[in-house]
Amino acid sequence: MKTTMNVKHVLLVGLCLCGTAAMAQPTLKQAGKYAQTITPADLKKHLTIVASAEMEGRETATPGEYKAAAYIIEQMKAIGLQPGNNGQWTQSYNVYRDSLTEASLEVNGSKLNLYKDFSATTANYNSHMSFGEVVYVNMEDSLWKNNKVDVSGRLVLVRMKAPAAGAGGRGFFGGPAMVVGQLQAKGAAAVLVLGDRINDGKEPVMSGMTVVKDPARQGINFFSVSDAAAAQLLGADAATEKGGKLQSKNIKASVHFSYHEKQITLVSNNILGFLEGTDKKDEFLVVTGHYDHIGRRGDIINYGADDDGSGTVSVLELAEAFVKAKAEGKGPRRSILFMTVSGEEKGLWGSAHYGNNPVYPLEKTTANLNIDMIGRTDTVYESKKDSALYVYLVGEDKLSSDLPGVSVLANKNLKMVLDGRYNDPLDKSRIYFRSDHYNFAKHGVPILFYFDGIHRDYHRPTDTVDKIEFELMAKRAQLVFLTAWEIANRNEMLKRDKPLPATALTR
Ligand SMILES: [Zn+2]
Structure with a gap:
């Protein structure tokens, strides 16, 4: 009698656990609702501030950078993230x-x-x-x-x-x-x-x-x-x-x-906001965008709305969507670090500093999703109006054979053109080595990089908010969100089974 009772009890507990575990695993189907919270209006609201004259082009280690950093921290707090660096919102490094x-x-x-x-x-x-x-x-x-x-x-x-x-x-x-x-x-x-x-x-x-x-x-x-x-x-x-x-x-x-x-000696800061995961909270996903730009020359400001104001505010909007999901019991299984880095335009300094001084172990970091310019259409796609819903997706063919499958799942409903041309190792622009994801890739962390191409306002004072296509940008940010969702919630970390491409000699 007693024995039987025990067996029954164990069986019941077992069943309950299965039920709980299944419920705790958010599905990609549920993600659509949260992806919808990434709206053109919200992106525009943030970007109008981040790429404003007051931010002076956000040059590394200038008042413009510090003002942008203060805004990002204020927003991360309001969203409900936790400080990502042992109680601090910033990770500092020296510049000279x-x-x-x-x-x-x-x-x-x-x-x-x-x-x-x-x-x-x-x-x-x-x-x-x-x-x-x-x-x-x-x-x-x-x-x-x-x-x-x-x-x-x-x-x-x-x-x-x-x-x-x-x-x-x-x-x-x-x-x-x-x-x-x-x-x-x-x-x-x-x-x-x-x-x-x-x-x-x-x-x-x-x-x-x-x-x-x-x-x-x-x-x-x-x-x-x-x-x-x-x-x-x-x-x-x-x-x-x-x-x-x-x-x-x-x-x-x-x-x-x-x-x-x-x-x-001056100081520059990466900004880190953290969202704790559930049953896999000791594994991490890092979402990045660089918030620095090239500053101003006298009175002429390089606003950097696309580069990389677009990535910066997308990181904030992704964070907000994940926090909302968590509040409704669908929080990510893995922890997510939302990080906006500085020093990118000087030579990927902020991400290099994080890569050399990671706050969360890189071997437990399943992936880095990096966003650098997703608000515009480049000259290639400008001429072909019918396929304007595109993004250049870089890094899918490297480091992990899981990456392409993840992107296909995330893109199922968006049906965006995922253009992989910059994966060509012979591509002269060497995009794979030119933004912050590389400082994760070189430590073995699988990466995906989202990018809209080089347009005529690139690194010019004319890279302004009024030229941003917010509908398109929201779709791209949603793609990154859905990809992040899938990576943060899947059963296994992305496997690391492919080599890093050889470093070219010069940046
Ligand atoms: Zn950039």
Whole structure:
């Protein structure tokens, strides 16, 4: 009797557990209702603030970033998320800004004028150096090409090539950095560069960018010098040199320079909001968008409505939808970290910092869904009106064979065109390496990246809220939400069974 009773009891308990477990597992069918709470109106309400003039283009480690951060935290609180970093809403990291305090250059006893005869950038390092000789290098001549010019430990005078027509002017490859890098590799101590901009006696208008360099990385100093200043070294050879016909040679001269700058340490913040899961709360899904942008140049603001105001406010709307589901007993099984990162435009700094200092173990992080620009239509899709409901989906073919299936399920009712063209390893834009998801992927975390393509207002002051297609953006955000829902609720974490694509050499 007793035994029988016990067996019955056990059976009943067993049945009850099964019932409870089934009820606790939200199905993708139930998600549609919550996806609908991600509306064009809500996205617009947030984005109008995030991409407003008051946020000043949200450049990393500027007041604009801090204002945007404050808004995001306020919204995460209002939504009902928990602080995601051990009781804090922020995860901070240092950035460094250099400003020139003094630069002098003296050639054969005469002092040159800063910004008239020579200029110096904050790529330099504090130093004072003197030389009794200058090595003139002609990178086109056979002496140089055959390695017959010794620049080791010496001061070099060199002319950089004029940027090719249509090459975008004085970018990294058109500027002095390339030629200086080559000379540094050969051991040069310092470089005087001919052919660069000097600035006509005016202090250059700084771009407004936080000029940041890695304090651990030591380069060599270089100054751009005018043809007139170089003539004091070249003498009668100046005209031949300008014509490109002067052979590499040593020149006796006395040159002194000094360079001093001060470095200010600034702080930037990732913003982390957390929603605890139910029966799998020790496994995590991370949803990201970068809230920083490229700031302003004087009075001209780069609003960054699409890049990446659209991702930032989508992260908030996804969070709100999940919190609502949880309040109605359909909370995600896995915990979800909603994180807006900074420093993206500077070089994926915020996500790199999180990747190296994860608050939640990356081996327990089932996936990262990253949103960077989902509010516009690119030039490719602009021309084909009938398939305008699209998003570029990147990363499906990498790291996990579960990813494509998850996206197909999430897209079942939305029927969006999931364009995978940027998965092509030969694609020149190298999108897979260019946004924050890469800092998860490189640690083995499967990722999906959502992106609308490159449009004509990309990184321009004209990337404004009035150009955002909110209906389209809401659909894309709903796709990310439904994908997040499926990943957070499925029985197993996404398996990690495919290799990370090889890193390309340059970003
Ligand atoms: Zn971006």
